[in-house]
Amino acid sequence: MAIVNNHFAKAEMLIRKPVSEVFEAFINPEITRKFWFTKGSEKLEEGKSAEWTWEMYGFSLTVFTKIVETDKRIVIEWGNRGEETLVEWFFTPLNEKETFVSITNSNFKGDTDTILSEVRNATEGFTLVLAGAKAFLEHQLELNLVLDRFPKGVS
Template sequence: MEKSKLPTVECQMMIRKSISEVFQSFIDPAITTKFWFTKSSGQLEVGKTVTWEWEMYYVSSGIQVKEIIPNKKITIEWDDPTTTVDFEFTALTDNSTYVVIKNYGFSQTGDDLIEIIKNNTGGFTTVLDGLKAYLEFGIELNLIGDKFPHLGQK
């Protein structure tokens, strides 16, 4: 099946910051931990595998970095079963950036596919909401930690 016809999660948001600042927020875990995961084994670099952790849920994921085009695109593979995630960046002005996250390559079918698409759509939307709050207003909303409080530590 051609890529454009594969089931794909797609989430997007305009962030009122420069493209370089928004792009760097996904490369550098010192920034990303302010709105998404809580710990990382390192910065994203092509060919590198890093581990992202969500310590409140006792969960981690191995991230294989497939492609980085500075200020344009980051492609990773993650999860089990493995899926691909593209983070695409477009400058709208000098101080606003449009971010699109696409997640595809799902092996699930039927109700399982619907469930994973629903969960990943909500998850990536939450990531973009947290990114916007942090970069534009300096606020750490703790959205990921509060998403499933019954699963996390208090």
């Protein structure tokens, strides 16, 4: 899946775990909830939808899984109807114990200010997701980074 325009967010990080473990962490909601959302309805499977929930924000969304290439790539579509964006993960094994993860969120729509805001928010968000995944997978630490991104009382 190619990035459909130049309006995209990108976050990347090395995670010191085998590619199969890192890949599983992003398709299996029982693992993903340790560093991103609080509930996922099911594992990501090509051609199927799943619901992800962030209980602390009272927010859920449906994701549609377009592509799953085991241990290599995941592509989902998410967002409000007519405003969906694509999220694409690439998993590159550097050796048996290290995986480089690249996440790109693309296809933002709207005026320049809206696109810039969405790109900034997605870049911040996916950077926290990767940092949380790294802490959990490498050290079994749940850092609550997504929870703490928007603490109560701070606007």
